[in-house]
Amino acid sequence: MCGIVGYTGSAAASPILIEGLRRLEYRGYDSAGVAVQRDGALHLVHRTGKVDGLAQAVEQEQVAGTCGIGHTRWATHGRPSTANAHPHTSCDGRIAVVHNGIIENFVELREELEAAGHTFTSQTDTEVAAHLVEEAYAEQPDLVAAVRAATQRMAGAYGLAVVCADEPGTIVVTRKDSPIVIGMAPDGARVASDVIALIDATRDVTVMGDGELAALSPDGIVYYDAAGRVTEPKITHIDWDVDVAEKGGYPDFMLKEIHEQPRVIRDTLAGRLVNGTLAIDELDLSVEELNLIDRVYVIACGTSYHAGLIAKNLIEGWARIPTEVEVASEFRYRNPIITPTTLVVAVSQSGETADTLAAIRDARCKGAKVFGITNVIGSPVARESDGVIYTKANKEIAVASTKSFLGQVVSLTLLALLLAQVKGKMRTNQIRLLFRELADTAEHVEAILSDTSAVEEAALACKDAVSALFIGRGMGAAISYEGALKLKEISYLHAEAYAAGEMKHGPIALLDDGFPVIAIATQSPVYDKVISNLQESKARGAMIVAVATEGDEEIRKHADHVIYVPKVRDCFSAITASVPLQLLARSIAVLRGCNVDQPRNLAKSVTVE
Numbered sequence: 001m002c003g004i005v006g007y008t009g010s011a012a013a014s015p016i017l018i019e020g021l022r023r024l025e026y027r028g029y030d031s032a033g034v035a036v037q038r039d040g041a042l043h044l045v046h047r048t049g050k051v052d053g054l055a056q057a058v059e060q061e062q063v064a065g066t067c068g069i070g071h072t073r074w075a076t077h078g079r080p081s082t083a084n085a086h087p088h089t090s091c092d093g094r095i096a097v098v099h100n101g102i103i104e105n106f107v108e109l110r111e112e113l114e115a116a117g118h119t120f121t122s123q124t125d126t127e128v129a130a131h132l133v134e135e136a137y138a139e140q141p142d143l144v145a146a147v148r149a150a151t152q153r154m155a156g157a158y159g160l161a162v163v164c165a166d167e168p169g170t171i172v173v174t175r176k177d178s179p180i181v182i183g184m185a186p187d188g189a190r191v192a193s194d195v196i197a198l199i200d201a202t203r204d205v206t207v208m209g210d211g212e213l214a215a216l217s218p219d220g221i222v223y224y225d226a227a228g229r230v231t232e233p234k235i236t237h238i239d240w241d242v243d244v245a246e247k248g249g250y251p252d253f254m255l256k257e258i259h260e261q262p263r264v265i266r267d268t269l270a271g272r273l274v275n276g277t278l279a280i281d282e283l284d285l286s287v288e289e290l291n292l293i294d295r296v297y298v299i300a301c302g303t304s305y306h307a308g309l310i311a312k313n314l315i316e317g318w319a320r321i322p323t324e325v326e327v328a329s330e331f332r333y334r335n336p337i338i339t340p341t342t343l344v345v346a347v348s349q350s351g352e353t354a355d356t357l358a359a360i361r362d363a364r365c366k367g368a369k370v371f372g373i374t375n376v377i378g379s380p381v382a383r384e385s386d387g388v389i390y391t392k393a394n395k396e397i398a399v400a401s402t403k404s405f406l407g408q409v410v411s412l413t414l415l416a417l418l419l420a421q422v423k424g425k426m427r428t429n430q431i432r433l434l435f436r437e438l439a440d441t442a443e444h445v446e447a448i449l450s451d452t453s454a455v456e457e458a459a460l461a462c463k464d465a466v467s468a469l470f471i472g473r474g475m476g477a478a479i480s481y482e483g484a485l486k487l488k489e490i491s492y493l494h495a496e497a498y499a500a501g502e503m504k505h506g507p508i509a510l511l512d513d514g515f516p517v518i519a520i521a522t523q524s525p526v527y528d529k530v531i532s533n534l535q536e537s538k539a540r541g542a543m544i545v546a547v548a549t550e551g552d553e554e555i556r557k558h559a560d561h562v563i564y565v566p567k568v569r570d571c572f573s574a575i576t577a578s579v580p581l582q583l584l585a586r587s588i589a590v591l592r593g594c595n596v597d598q599p600r601n602l603a604k605s606v607t608v609e
């Protein structure tokens with residue numbers, strides 16, 4: 001969703017801010033703006049639409065200065081407009097703020113501030129922050145103290161960066177439940193809501209903690225803890241390739257990221273089998289504690305939830321522990337049965353999804369151990385869980401999750417194997433064999449990616465449809481849900497997924513001549529049942545696209561288009577079968593002229609409820 005950047009140093013601020021905002025574009029936004037200090041004043045520029053438009057305006061208006069803040073906004077309070085775009089300012093225009101998150105008590109704060117004579121120019125919750133800082137600064141002209149005083153009045157979530165015309169070269173930042181990272185580069189200090197915006201300047205960053213505050217200047221950064229004491233920062237070294245933010249010769253990030261998946265599988269598994277035993281030390285639970293686990297909840301949203309559906313099959317199948325998978329927005333508002341022997345596994349690519357975080361807090365309050373699976377080092381999910389596995393997907397830029405999904409599935413597979421090992425449900429040699437076969441899926445995915453002609457052919461056949469149905473059974477059902485989500489989110493073609501056995505209970509009524517039915521028909525114990533469902537669909541005129549196992553010639557009798565994937569055990573079929581579905585969704589989206597990487601209305605990180 002929204003993105004924050006800030007820079008203070010010896011170089012011109014505007015190009016650095018614009019470049020930072022470009023790197024945050026993937027998160028989804030509808031307007032953007034900057035505020036740059038110059039000659040004892042603040043120069044503000046706002047635009048709706050893309051950062052390109054803002055960049056042009058910044059150039060035309062010759063925005064000069066070496067200290068400034070910038071923002072990409074995804075509208076929550078107030079429609080996308082120039083007036084609602086950040087930065088927002090105090091009445092006198094001398095204080096400017098950019099903000100991520102939601103200030104929950106903004107209505108009452110606004111009423112109070114208006115009664116005190118403040119004039120508001122936007123419909124946003126953020127603007128109250130500018131006026132609160134203005135009030136505090138009038139009492140005590142010290143920006144650090146004013147920002148601290150302002151945030152003490154604010155309820156909700158915030159990542160905040162503030163500049164003041166009266167304090168040249170200073171940016172004050174703070175956060176609560178919304179990420180802020182800071183780094184010192186040779187040409188000055190930078191802040192951003194996402195490390196991707198400053199990784200080209202420095203790889204040594206500090207991920208701020210809740211309530212902490214920092215004052216950035218060209219000479220350095222002063223950090224304060226939540227109690228206001230000066231502290232030493234904890235530096236994290238980021239070791240991704242800088243080219244993570246480049247397309248590397250691919251037409252879009254999504255395709256690049258799909259092609260990175262063999263590497264993700266290998267990296268996620270590296271070092272996990274030590275002397276024939278699974279090693280997941282980050283879990284931070286003793287063997288005795290693990291052995292006591294008698295119920296697992298996987299909580300997540302969207303694609304991460306689908307990874308959870310796959311995990312349920314594996315954990316129940318291998319470790320024989322009852323496992324429920326729930327969307328976090330439901331879990332957090334009901335009263336799930338949680339005991340000290342319940343393990344909650346929170347899955348989140350971004351590690352900052354608001355509902356998932358709230359569910360983690362709730363589960364921990366109720367006494368569960370929470371284990372996070374995330375892609376982002378130091379993210380709120382990582383920090384607030386008892387233990388964490390990082391998925392090693394590296395930064396994912398395309399809004400549609402692909403490589404992080406595979407990273408999640410592989411990580412959850414490891415967890416399921418570990419639980420089976422601890423519970424004594426699997427022998428060591430079985431675990432070794434499965435681990436080896438899991439590792440082999442990297443090569444299988446490479447093989448799938450080396451020839452995508454069948455996918456292209458199926459995409460052409462589907463591109464003009466108005467709706468599509470994805471079906472499968474067992475693992476295939478879980479994969480179908482993810483296939484349908486991928487298609488609808490990037491191609492805007494309506495798609496839904498059903499366990500194939502449900503066809504006769506409703507969805508079969510949709511079928512008509514040419515209606516696309518995309519079936520996961522890989523070899524599995526329920527293969528014959530899926531074939532029956534295909535026959536029923538075919539009899540009603542549906543156009544069948546089947547994802548099937550190499551060597552299966554029988555399937556050609558039932559399907560109009562067949563996409564073959566290498567033969568693997570059913571337990572690993574999610575890894576192989578989901579790749580052609582990712583490619584299919586992308587190809588259909590490209591044929592329909594959609595923006596594959598930044599689909600409308602969506603944001604990469606859903607940081608609000």
Ligand code: M6R
Pocket residue numbers: 301302303304305347348349350351352353356399400401402485486489604605606
């Ligand atoms: O960062 P998270 O994994 O917590 O995000 C959850 C969903 O918002 C995310 O998976 C979303 O569904 C993807 N855009 C789907 O491709």
